Amino acid sequence: MRVESYEVEVELEAEQGFADITGKVQELIAKSGMRQGIAVVFNVGSTGAVTTMEFEPGLKKDIPRALERVAPRSESYQHHLTWGDDNGAAHVRAALLGPSLAVPFSSGKLVLGTWQQIVVINFDTRRRHRRVVVQLLGE
Amino acid sequence: MRVESYEVEVELEAEQGFADITGKVQELIAKSGMRQGIAVVFNVGSTGAVTTMEFEPGLKKDIPRALERVAPRSESYQHHLTWGDDNGAAHVRAALLGPSLAVPFSSGKLVLGTWQQIVVINFDTRRRHRRVVVQLLGE
Amino acid sequence: MRVESYEVEVELEAEQGFADITGKVQELIAKSGMRQGIAVVFNVGSTGAVTTMEFEPGLKKDIPRALERVAPRSESYQHHLTWGDDNGAAHVRAALLGPSLAVPFSSGKLVLGTWQQIVVINFDTRRRHRRVVVQLLGE
Numbered sequence: 001m002r003v004e005s006y007e008v009e010v011e012l013e014a015e016q017g018f019a020d021i022t023g024k025v026q027e028l029i030a031k032s033g034m035r036q037g038i039a040v041v042f043n044v045g046s047t048g049a050v051t052t053m054e055f056e057p058g059l060k061k062d063i064p065r066a067l068e069r070v071a072p073r074s075e076s077y078q079h080h081l082t083w084g085d086d087n088g089a090a091h092v093r094a095a096l097l098g099p100s101l102a103v104p105f106s107s108g109k110l111v112l113g114t115w116q117q118i119v120v121i122n123f124d125t126r127r128r129h130r131r132v133v134v135q136l137l138g139e
Numbered sequence: 140m141r142v143e144s145y146e147v148e149v150e151l152e153a154e155q156g157f158a159d160i161t162g163k164v165q166e167l168i169a170k171s172g173m174r175q176g177i178a179v180v181f182n183v184g185s186t187g188a189v190t191t192m193e194f195e196p197g198l199k200k201d202i203p204r205a206l207e208r209v210a211p212r213s214e215s216y217q218h219h220l221t222w223g224d225d226n227g228a229a230h231v232r233a234a235l236l237g238p239s240l241a242v243p244f245s246s247g248k249l250v251l252g253t254w255q256q257i258v259v260i261n262f263d264t265r266r267r268h269r270r271v272v273v274q275l276l277g278e
Numbered sequence: 279m280r281v282e283s284y285e286v287e288v289e290l291e292a293e294q295g296f297a298d299i300t301g302k303v304q305e306l307i308a309k310s311g312m313r314q315g316i317a318v319v320f321n322v323g324s325t326g327a328v329t330t331m332e333f334e335p336g337l338k339k340d341i342p343r344a345l346e347r348v349a350p351r352s353e354s355y356q357h358h359l360t361w362g363d364d365n366g367a368a369h370v371r372a373a374l375l376g377p378s379l380a381v382p383f384s385s386g387k388l389v390l391g392t393w394q395q396i397v398v399i400n401f402d403t404r405r406r407h408r409r410v411v412v413q414l415l416g417e
Contacts (some may be wrong), residue, residue, distance in 0.1 A: 001140040001276070001279040003315050003416055005384045037142050038179050038274055040316050040380045045391040046332045053234040054185045058217030058227070066210040066231045071344040078336030088336070092344045095331040095375075097234075099394070102179045102241050102380050104274035106144045111272045113184040116238070133389045135316055135382035137276060137279070137415060138142055140279040140415070176281050177318050177413055192373040193324045197356035197366070205349040205370045236373075241318045241380050243413035245283045250411045252323040255377070276415060277281055 001139045004032045008132045012048070012122035015073070015090075016064040020055040021132060022117045025103070026110055028134055035108050037138015041101045044131045047090040047124040049097035055117040063121075067093045090123035097121070105138070140278045143171045147271040151187070151261035154212070154229075155203040159194040160271060161256045164242070165249055167273050174247050176277015180240045183270045186229040186263040188236035194256040202260075206232045229262035236260070244277070279417045282310045286410045290326070290400035293351070293368070294342040298333040299410060300395045303381070304388055306412055313386050315416015319379045322409040325368040325402040327375035333395040341399075345371045368401035375399070383416070 006028045010019040025039050043050045053059055070093070077088025103118060104111045112118070122128045145167045149158040164178050182189045192198055209232070216227020242257060243250045251257070261267045284306045288297040303317050321328050331337055348371070355366020381396060382389045390396070400406045 001142060003279060005314060005382065036144060036274075038276065040382055042380070042382050042389060044389060044394070046330060046394040051234045052185060052238045054218075054230060056218070056221050058219070058221040059230055059234070061217040062210075062227050062231050063234055066235070070209055070347055071340075078339040079332075079334070080336070082334050082336040088340050091332060091337055092340050095329045095337070095341055095397075096344070098237060098376060098379065099330045100380050101237065102181070102239050104144065104179055104181050104272045106272075106274075111181060111183060116183070116185040119234075133382045133384075135314075135384075137316065140281060175283060175413075177415065190373045191324060191377045193357075193369060195357065195360050197358070197360040198369055198373070200356040201349075201366050201370050202373055205374070209348055237376060240376065241320070241378050243283065243318055243320050243411045245411075245413075250320060250322060255322070255324040258373075 004136045006134045008134055010120055010130050012128050012130055014125055014127050017122040018060050019120045020117045021120055025118055025134055029105050032136050034136055034138040036106050037136060039103045040135040041118055042133045043099040043120055047087055047094050048122050048130055049094045049099055050101045050120055051097055052116050053119050054115040055119055087125045093123045143275045145273045147273055149259055149269050151267050151269055153264055153266050156261040157199050158259045159256045160259055164257055164273055168244050171275050173275055173277040175245050176275060178242045179274040180257055181272045182238040182259055186226055186233050187261050187269055188233045188238055189240045189259055190236055191255045192258050193254040194258055226264045232262045282414045284412045286412055288398055288408050290406050290408055292403055292405045295400040296338050297398045298395045299398055303396055303412055307383050310414050312414055312416035314384050315414060317381045318413040319396055320411045321377040321398055325365055325372050326400050326408055327372045327377060328379045328398055329375055330394045331397050332393040333397055365403045371401045
């Protein structure tokens with residue numbers, strides 16, 4: 001067994017910019033030559049998150065609408081008092097979803113469902129260039 | 140160190156069917172002969188999730204009630220317009236909880252708390268047969 | 279590659295006690311001598327969770343306020359009927375956030391953002407001494 005570190009870079013729109021990075025993670029597995037193991041996908045930064053979803057335009061509207069019920073954009077956040085920031089909702093949403101995902105692969109392929117993609121979400125109030133670390137552990 | 144891939148199959152009721160798979164994951168660790176490592180538990184498909192909880196009947200009602208506040212079942216979802224589906228709430232709930240969990244084991248035993256079980260949840264509007272991939276990394 | 283198991287112990291205030299354990303996890307990586315791999319951080323128990331956030335006082339109020347919308351403290355939970363407990367909200371919140379996180383490290387350092395810390399949260403209605411298992415897999 002061995003471990004290999006890669007980085008994927010994505011440009012993400014402000015306030016719920018989504019990027020499907022499944023293809024890139026799959027390419028890295030191919031490049032590593034590993035057949036069996038896990039891909040740990042980690043969003044660097046505290047206003048973004050990683051999850052899986054069916055990557056289609058409807059859900060890209062539905063997920064933000066649900067999160068608006070939990071952490072409304074226009075709420076007055078204590079976080080704003082600390083830094084004069086305006087992205088309290090982004091921080092709360094990112095902490096709830098979490099920055100990290102471990103996805104198994106077998107025979108060199110991610111074990112995802114047909115309509116299940118690995119997605120990075122930017123909750124921040126400004127467009128962000130995000131570094132996503134992809135660490136492969138396997139053989 | 141080595142990696143071993145297994146699959147657990149579960150039949151889950153529609154709209155918040157829960158299955159406790161702790162015993163099955165523990166059996167796979169015993170079968171692998173590994174003493175120390177992690178079990179990555181991954182739900183294949185975008186309308187189910189994996190988490191830990193105290194597996195008792197009360198919480199199986201409390202968790203769906205909380206999720207109903209975030210992503211109500213009867214809401215009109217954009218996802219429904221994309222496919223003519225009726226399971227937008229299921230997709231949103233699954234993306235928020237996440238499909239994956241990494242649970243350490245030590246001396247051949249999962250390090251869970253006494254009242255903490257590994258649970259697969261089906262949010263879909265129909266009964267589902269779910270494949271849960273269990274990947275063991277350890278020695 | 280090899281695996282090493284450690285435990286971090288934290289004292290956490292009742293109902294959203296937060297502890298930043300980033301420094302402790304970083305020390306364990308140094309102690310292990312590993313340069314590249316993942317740290318799996320796992321909260322033992324079903325009323326606590328692990329995530330990343332910017333660890334500052336404002337967000338420690340904002341995150342509980344958002345969770346109060348999802349799983350209000352004073353709600354009557356079915357879980358209370360099962361055990362005569364009063365911590366149904368804690369169980370629901372912990373199941374939604376999840377107990378586990380996999381954080382990559384490279385050149386001996388966690389790949390976190392500058393304002394991104396590894397945080398354990400206690401949702402329980404009483405002060406808790408929590409065991410957090412840190413499993414390092416790497417080389």
